[in-house]
Amino acid sequence: MAAINYRSIDVADIELRLLVEAIYLRFHYDFRGYAAASLKRRLGTALIRFGCETLSQLQHRLLHEPAIFPALLDYLTVQVSEMFRDPSYYKALRDEVVPLLRTYPSLKVWVAGCSAGEEVYSLAVLLREEGLLDRTLIYATDINTDALRRAESGVYDLDDLANFTRNHQRSGARSSLSDHYTAAYGRAVFDKSLKKHIVFSDHSLATDSVFAEVHLVSCRNVLIYFDRALQDRALGLFSGALCRKGFLGLGSKESMRFSKHRDDFVDFVPADKIFQRKGDA
Amino acid sequence: MSTRGDKASMRDYASLQGSISAVVFGASAGGIEALSMLLAALPAELPAAVMGVLHLPRDRPSLLVEIFAPMCALPVQEAQDKEHIKPGHVYFAPADYHLLVDTGPSLALSIDEPVNFSRPSIDVLFESAADIYRERLLGIVLTGASQDGAAGLAAIHRLGGRTVVQDPASALVPLMPESARRRSPVDFVLPLEQIADLLQALKHGGAT
Numbered sequence: 001m002a003a004i005n006y007r008s009i010d011v012a013d014i015e016l017r018l019l020v021e022a023i024y025l026r027f028h029y030d031f032r033g034y035a036a037a038s039l040k041r042r043l044g045t046a047l048i049r050f051g052c053e054t055l056s057q058l059q060h061r062l063l064h065e066p067a068i069f070p071a072l073l074d075y076l077t078v079q080v081s082e083m084f085r086d087p088s089y090y091k092a093l094r095d096e097v098v099p100l101l102r103t104y105p106s107l108k109v110w111v112a113g114c115s116a117g118e119e120v121y122s123l124a125v126l127l128r129e130e131g132l133l134d135r136t137l138i139y140a141t142d143i144n145t146d147a148l149r150r151a152e153s154g155v156y157d158l159d160d161l162a163n164f165t166r167n168h169q170r171s172g173a174r175s176s177l178s179d180h181y182t183a184a185y186g187r188a189v190f191d192k193s194l195k196k197h198i199v200f201s202d203h204s205l206a207t208d209s210v211f212a213e214v215h216l217v218s219c220r221n222v223l224i225y226f227d228r229a230l231q232d233r234a235l236g237l238f239s240g241a242l243c244r245k246g247f248l249g250l251g252s253k254e255s256m257r258f259s260k261h262r263d264d265f266v267d268f269v270p271a272d273k274i275f276q277r278k279g280d281a
Numbered sequence: 282m283s284t285r286g287d288k289a290s291m292r293d294y295a296s297l298q299g300s301i302s303a304v305v306f307g308a309s310a311g312g313i314e315a316l317s318m319l320l321a322a323l324p325a326e327l328p329a330a331v332m333g334v335l336h337l338p339r340d341r342p343s344l345l346v347e348i349f350a351p352m353c354a355l356p357v358q359e360a361q362d363k364e365h366i367k368p369g370h371v372y373f374a375p376a377d378y379h380l381l382v383d384t385g386p387s388l389a390l391s392i393d394e395p396v397n398f399s400r401p402s403i404d405v406l407f408e409s410a411a412d413i414y415r416e417r418l419l420g421i422v423l424t425g426a427s428q429d430g431a432a433g434l435a436a437i438h439r440l441g442g443r444t445v446v447q448d449p450a451s452a453l454v455p456l457m458p459e460s461a462r463r464r465s466p467v468d469f470v471l472p473l474e475q476i477a478d479l480l481q482a483l484k485h486g487g488a489t
Binding site: 035036037038040041042079080081164221223224225228236251252253255256258 | 294363393
């Protein structure tokens with residue numbers, strides 16, 4: 001009995017590695033550095049959706065019916081988030097970081113792993129409230145181009161807006177969230193005037209490099225899906241992209257403790273996981 | 282009360298000694314009271330790591346560490362992503378994150394969708410822990426008004442681990458332990474006092 005269990009764990013792990021390798025070779029998406037536990041769980045859900053018993057079967061289908069890949073990618077990459085998730089993070093940006101951002105004549109912000117865009121629009125609304133949006137360009141990046149398209153549309157279910165609005169109020173809002181979207185047919189569409197300050201772009205923290213110098217990187221609850229090596233790579237990109245004294249915001253349960261880039265940063269608002277890039281490179 | 286005679290249980294507890302590397306528990310409604318008793322009963326020399334999910338309101342930081350650390354002989358911490366799991370430590374899932382066990386073994390967090398309307402979800406912790414610890418895992422489902430934990434406990438059983446369910450008759454809210462018991466065979470159905478005895482028996486030297 002135990003022997004069979006051991007064999008089955010080995011097989012499942014082999015299948016996972018092969019599938020991830022197949023995805024990399026065939027579709028050039030690199031999940032090899034993703035944390036195994038969540039990846040397995042998501043693939044387990046995908047197996048049911050695709051009617052496959054094993055990851056080997058899924059791999060076979062994927063290689064021979066590449067058209068199913070975008071649907072699989074959604075299972076692997078999309079986080080359903082909310083606007084102003086952890087209001088205290090946005091409050092800390094507003095109270096502690098914005099006063100320093102104000103000193104720059106123009107601003108660049110990178111939202112890495114933006115998924116469906118909730119964090120991007122949260123920041124855009126916040127920057128507008130603080131009078132900074134007109135001089136800001138936000139880069140919103142993700143590996144999932146379908147998710148990027150959805151993010152770009154800025155359309156959310158009106159049912160979710162009550163929660164978004166509550167979070168927004170708790171972030172020290174200076175306006176009503178409804179000032180920034182139009183509601184119709186059960187949906188909320190965020191304003192074009194926000195979108196014209198946002199560039200949505202395909203970028204992988206696993207395989208791509210730094211593309212711009214920015215003053216603020218916000219990357220929340222993305223690193224928890226990476227293993228330590230990939231976390232390190234991503235933090236290296238953030239360190240490389242940030243200007244001297246630029247800011248990095250992570251998710252409330254994320255840390256840099258294990259990273260070799262820890263020394264590139266100092267704590268800025270530790271409770272909200274906001275770090276500042278050190279002055280010298 | 283228990284489904285086994287006390288003497289038989291004691292003998293079975295002894296069989297757990299030295300064979301368990303990790304204990305996972307899940308609790309929902311009534312969980313603070315139940316855990317106050319169990320965590321206070323954990324022996325300081327427990328050779329296993331302890332990880333738990335208590336269903337909580339999503340929008341407030343968890344105070345579980347503040348509540349339980351003073352009454353527990355072991356260090357009680359909120360789980361940190363990527364942290365190596367240490368024996369003799371108690372880890373709680375943070376509010377609004379799933380807690381998983383990953384290779385290492387280490388802790389992992391996720392904001393994947395709620396499971397059984399819950400984040401953290403007991404099933405997510407139990408299934409991932411079963412995957413890593415296999416037969417060296419002990420799972421405990423406690424009081425709660427949810428079905429979370431039933432699938433997770435079944436996974437622990439399927440992969441050769443040991444399973445404990447709080448005797449529904451002794452649970453403040455019996456639905457969760459009842460659901461777990463219905464879902465798959467369970468090694469022990471025990472009131473809290475005896476679950477405490479069982480945990481005592483895990484320490485080196487075992488129960489007296």
